[in-house]
Amino acid sequence: MSTVKPLLASARQHLVLILSAIMLAVGVVGLWTAYDIRSADAAQNLAVVDEEATAAVQSEVSQALVSVLSYDYADPTPTEQAADAVLAGDARTEYDKLFASLQERAPGQQLTLTAQVQVAAVKTLTDDSAELLVFLDQSSQRATDKEASVSAAQLAVDAEKVDGAWKVTGLTPL
Incomplete structure (x- = not known):
């Protein structure tokens, strides 16, 4: 033992x-x-890990798109001012081309456009850049013939944070 x-x-x-x-x-x-x-890449993407930052970019970019995609032939100034405030880079260049065309024909048709973002999803987000997928509706009203229509659009949107505010730098229709 x-x-x-x-x-x-x-x-x-x-x-x-x-x-x-x-x-x-x-x-x-x-x-x-x-x-x-x-x-991992997912952990570096704030859209995955920072709910507050994701909501902020969604909100700011949605408001920016509504302001630049809404237009009243009788008072185009708010749309022009919005473009100055929220667009930059390629988005501004493309927008200026479209806006010039719109300004030519809108007064004759007495055209009013109203944009409404339905969904904005953030694909990638860093401290100073974001990629979003945005679904929006744009309704148009022509006073000359009372013609109204609604169209849907899907956009890939690039945004950059400049001086604490998000600016749209790229708009790609999908």
Whole structure:
């Protein structure tokens, strides 16, 4: 019986060593997994991890699009001012071309456009840039013949944060 006690003590020591090694391995794997998850692309995309920032860019870009895609032939100034405030880069260049065409024909047709964003989803978001997918409706009303229509559009929108505000820098119809 006296030889059994040393064998049990030796077995316990081996068991403690084995369990310690297993716990150490699990800890190392856990740390590595946590590091890997935090450094993944999804973790760097604020649209996935920052609900408040995502809501802010959705709201600002939606308001910007409504303001530049709504137009009243009798008073185009608010639309022009909105474009100055919220558009930049390629979006501004393209918009200026479309706006010039609209200004030519709108007074003769007495055209009024009203835009309404239905859904704006943020695909990617960093501290200073965002990519969105926006679904919007634009209704038009011509006073000359009482013609009205509604059209739907899907846009890929690029935005950049400039001086604390989001500016639309790219508009691509889908």
